[in-house]
Amino acid sequence: PILGRVLREQRNNLEAHKQQYQGQANISDEIGLISLALYKVELRQKQLVNFQAELELQLQQVQLSSQTTEISPGDLKKISEELQELLNNQKEVLAELSNTYLKDLRVLGDYKFANEQLLSLIGQYADYLDERLLWVPSSLPIDLNYPLDVYNSIHWFLSPLRWVHFAQDLLKTVKNQLFISSVAVILWFFLLYISFYIRKTVCAIREKVGKPYTDKIYYTFKVLLFNFILVLPVPLLLFYISWQLSLLPFHHDFSRAIGVGLYHAAIVLMILQFFKRFLEDQGIAELHFRWQKKTICLVRNQLTWMQFVIIPCIFFMYMTSANNVAEHSNSLGRLGLIIFTTLLFVFAIRLFQPGKGILNDYFIKNTSLWWARLRYFWLIVFISIPVIIFGFAVMGYYISALEIQQQTIITIRMIFIAIIVHNITIRWLGLTKRELALKNARNKSKAEELNDQPLESPNAGTVFIADEKLLDIPTINEQTEKIVNVLISTLLLVSFWLIWQNMLPAFSFIDNIVLWQHLVIINGQEAIEAVTLTNLFFAGLYIFLVSIAAINFPGVMEVLIFRNLEVEAGSRYAINQLAKYILITIGFISVANELGGRWGQVQWLVAALTVGLGFGLQEIFANMVSGIILLFERPIRVGDTVTVDNISGRVMRIQMRATTIMDWDHK
Numbered sequence: 001p002i003l004g005r006v007l008r009e010q011r012n013n014l015e016a017h018k019q020q021y022q023g024q025a026n027i028s029d030e031i032g033l034i035s036l037a038l039y040k041v042e043l044r045q046k047q048l049v050n051f052q053a054e055l056e057l058q059l060q061q062v063q064l065s066s067q068t069t070e071i072s073p074g075d076l077k078k079i080s081e082e083l084q085e086l087l088n089n090q091k092e093v094l095a096e097l098s099n100t101y102l103k104d105l106r107v108l109g110d111y112k113f114a115n116e117q118l119l120s121l122i123g124q125y126a127d128y129l130d131e132r133l134l135w136v137p138s139s140l141p142i143d144l145n146y147p148l149d150v151y152n153s154i155h156w157f158l159s160p161l162r163w164v165h166f167a168q169d170l171l172k173t174v175k176n177q178l179f180i181s182s183v184a185v186i187l188w189f190f191l192l193y194i195s196f197y198i199r200k201t202v203c204a205i206r207e208k209v210g211k212p213y214t215d216k217i218y219y220t221f222k223v224l225l226f227n228f229i230l231v232l233p234v235p236l237l238l239f240y241i242s243w244q245l246s247l248l249p250f251h252h253d254f255s256r257a258i259g260v261g262l263y264h265a266a267i268v269l270m271i272l273q274f275f276k277r278f279l280e281d282q283g284i285a286e287l288h289f290r291w292q293k294k295t296i297c298l299v300r301n302q303l304t305w306m307q308f309v310i311i312p313c314i315f316f317m318y319m320t321s322a323n324n325v326a327e328h329s330n331s332l333g334r335l336g337l338i339i340f341t342t343l344l345f346v347f348a349i350r351l352f353q354p355g356k357g358i359l360n361d362y363f364i365k366n367t368s369l370w371w372a373r374l375r376y377f378w379l380i381v382f383i384s385i386p387v388i389i390f391g392f393a394v395m396g397y398y399i400s401a402l403e404i405q406q407q408t409i410i411t412i413r414m415i416f417i418a419i420i421v422h423n424i425t426i427r428w429l430g431l432t433k434r435e436l437a438l439k440n441a442r443n444k445s446k447a448e449e450l451n452d453q454p455l456e457s458p459n460a461g462t463v464f465i466a467d468e469k470l471l472d473i474p475t476i477n478e479q480t481e482k483i484v485n486v487l488i489s490t491l492l493l494v495s496f497w498l499i500w501q502n503m504l505p506a507f508s509f510i511d512n513i514v515l516w517q518h519l520v521i522i523n524g525q526e527a528i529e530a531v532t533l534t535n536l537f538f539a540g541l542y543i544f545l546v547s548i549a550a551i552n553f554p555g556v557m558e559v560l561i562f563r564n565l566e567v568e569a570g571s572r573y574a575i576n577q578l579a580k581y582i583l584i585t586i587g588f589i590s591v592a593n594e595l596g597g598r599w600g601q602v603q604w605l606v607a608a609l610t611v612g613l614g615f616g617l618q619e620i621f622a623n624m625v626s627g628i629i630l631l632f633e634r635p636i637r638v639g640d641t642v643t644v645d646n647i648s649g650r651v652m653r654i655q656m657r658a659t660t661i662m663d664w665d666h667k
Contacts (some may be wrong), residue, residue, distance in 0.1 A: 007133060014126050018119060031108050038101040045094050048087065060082050082551045137329040138399040146331065153320075153332035162254045163439045169255040173244045191233045198226045217428045220580050224420075227284070231273035238266035255320070261319025268314045271413065272307045276300060278420075289423040292365075298358040302350065306343060313340040317402065322651070330398055337393050337401060341386040344408075348382035389460050407499050414495045418488050425484045486548045516596070539594040546587030550580045 048054055062079055063071065071079070105498045156162075174181045202223055208214040245259025278284050279300040285291040313336040320333035351358050352375060385408055392401035513533040640651045642661065649663035 007129060008135060010129070014122055014129075018122050018126075023245070027108055027112055031105065031112075034101055034104050034108070038098065038105070041094050041098050044050075045091070045098065048091050048094070051087065054087060055080065055083055058087070066088035078499040133400070135397075135400070139334070139396050141396040142334075142394050149331035150335055153328040156328060157332065165252075166255045166258060169248055170241065170244060171254050173247050177244065177247070181244075188233060188237060191229065191236070195230055195233075198230060202226055206282050206287060212434065215431060217424075217431055220284065220424055220427060223284055223288070227277040228274060231270055231277060235266040235273070238262045238269070242266065257319045257322035259323045261315040264318040265311050265315040269307070269311055271416075272303060272310070275416070276303055276307075279303070288427055290359055295358055295362060299351075302347060302358070306347065309343055310340060317405075317552065321402070334393050334398050337398070337405060338390060340405070341390045341393070341401075345383060345386040345390070348379070348386065352382060354377035354379070386486075410499050411496060414492065414499070420491050422484065422488050425488075426481070429480055429484075483548060486545065490545065529596065531594075535594045535596075539591045542587055542590045542594065546590075547581055550583045550587075 059076070059080060064084075171281075176414075205219050205223055208216075209219055222571075239262075242259040242263035245255050245262070248255055250256070279286075279296050283296075284295055285296050316336035317333050317340070320336075322330040354360070354376070357363075359375075367373065385404075389401045389405050389408070392398070392404065514530045515536060516531060517528050517530050641648065642651060644661065647661070647663060649661040652660045652662050
């Protein structure tokens with residue numbers, strides 16, 4: 001256990017040492033100044049190589065400076081001897097100075113090289129510790145003496161003398177920061193004052209949400225901001241107290257530890273209070289996002305009693321982890337972690353339990369969603385994480401368990417943010433769907449007016465304007481939701497990777513698996529670069545994202561751009577097709593870059609294939625060029641009536657290689 005604590009303390013100090021040595025290693029300015037001084041010395045030494053010419057030059061300058069008085073030959077000879085002696089001395093001094101500068105440059109070069117080597121060793125040592133510290137025990141396993149240790153820690157925490165000193169320290173630091181304390185009190189009362197008006201505004205917004213002509217998406221953002229302001233007073237008070245305690249000298253260990261615990265407890269309290277307001281009656285979850293009221297009530301009831309257990313546990317875990325009171329972390333802090341993980345375990349069961357869980361109705365209603373079909377997988381994941389943390393804490397890996405718990409909390413926060421973003425997007429799409437439906441109704445009315453006009457014979461030379469194509473709203477919504485789901489899922493996966501990559505060694509070995517190597521040119525020199533399993537993973541991710549984006553891009557364009565512009569159906573189709581080809585090109589370049597492909601490696605092959613295809617597939621290439629011209633210049637558009645080789649029909653689709661026409665027999 002002692003070794004584990006020592007290694008973790010060294011790992012925490014490595015970053016500070018690394019920054020210190022990085023600052024010291026930046027000696028380029030010193031090297032530049034010494035090099036410039038050495039250049040000036042060498043330049044002067046070159047001038048002194050021709051000693052006689054330099055002596056005559058100095059004598060001429062002496063004579064010019066004394067034009068008013070004539071120098072006798074005897075004085076001139078004496079001056080010449082003194083100048084000769086001075087120039088000889090100067091040569092010796094310059095030689096010594098040049099050697100000193102050269103020695104300084106060598107020393108600085110050696111120092112810079114040694115510093116770079118040391119930084120490299122620090123990085124390697126940090127990576128080594130990151131991969132293995134998780135499995136190094138930091139305390140003894142829980143035994144029969146553990147209750148006695150907890151009792152002693154509680155007795156230490158409840159000592160009246162310590163709390164008297166705490167109150168004195170807090171009053172002292174508040175008096176020292178009297179102006180800031182006054183501003184903080186004024187701000188705190190101001191938040192309490194405006195909370196009444198905020199509640200009235202939220203009630204007024206509730207009357208507008210859900211109604212066809214008054215509902216707007218910015219109401220959701222407004223209520224989210226107001227809810228955040230309403231939960232601020234108590235957490236801000238705890239933040240202020242913790243900040244004041246952090247200003248105390250280090251020997252006030254108990255007070256500073258209380259400040260650390262209050263800081264982390266304030267963060268958890270703010271998040272839980274915000275989530276409770278999110279789930280309140282006629283709140284965002286129910287009124288804006290249309291969540292089931294039964295599910296909202298169950299989750300809110302769980303959080304109501306859980307917060308009274310979670311916040312004290314978080315307080316004790318972080319308070320006992322402070323440097324000068326760390327001896328109580330294995331008893332009181334570990335007890336808080338055990339209670340916290342037990343609470344997470346119970347909440348996970350009540351949330352995902354098949355048949356009786358809080359989310360059971362949601363999973364039954366949304367069986368088409370992929371994450372709903374994996375409900376048993378989520379049950380196993382959310383149950384296993386608290387069990388793993390609990391086992392680590394009991395077996396003596398307390399600091400490892402604490403680190404896993406911290407990453408788990410961050411992961412849960414990211415999931416909560418993703419849920420809010422997803423529901424805001426779905427709500428925005430619902431409001432947009434209403435606008436598109438109104439636009440469809442107007443287009444349909446316009447088309448009926450045109451169809452009610454008397455038809456003339458096609459041979460009479462009358463030109464008919466094709467009806468505006470009605471928007472396929474279900475397809476647009478499906479495409480947009482699919483892209484949103486893929487984008488949010490991808491961002492979640494990336495965030496999970498960033499959160500957990502330094503925690504589990506299973507994530508670090510992937511970058512060491514080399515699949516193949518290829519030559520690259522860096523700064524004009526050839527170097528070997530490895531393609532690892534990580535590159536292959538990102539290449540697959542790019543293929544997946546580009547495929548989803550290319551297929552569902554038209555729906556996104558309709559929702560984001562075309563609904564606000566008067567764009568004809570043919571123009572929309574042309575823009576969507578060109579954008580699809582651009583996305584595919586970007587995806588191909590990204591995949592090739594990840595897998596080591598370079599243009600210089602394939603340009604001759606591409607040139608040869610181009611010549612061969614130019615002779616063998618002239619017609620296909622001509623059709624592709626014609627398709628590009630049709631998409632850009634749009635002489636015909638989707639929905640136009642055309643005649644080709646005595647066959648008349650309506651243009652249904654324009655692509656690079658071919659254009660699809662449906663005749664009047666629907667062939």
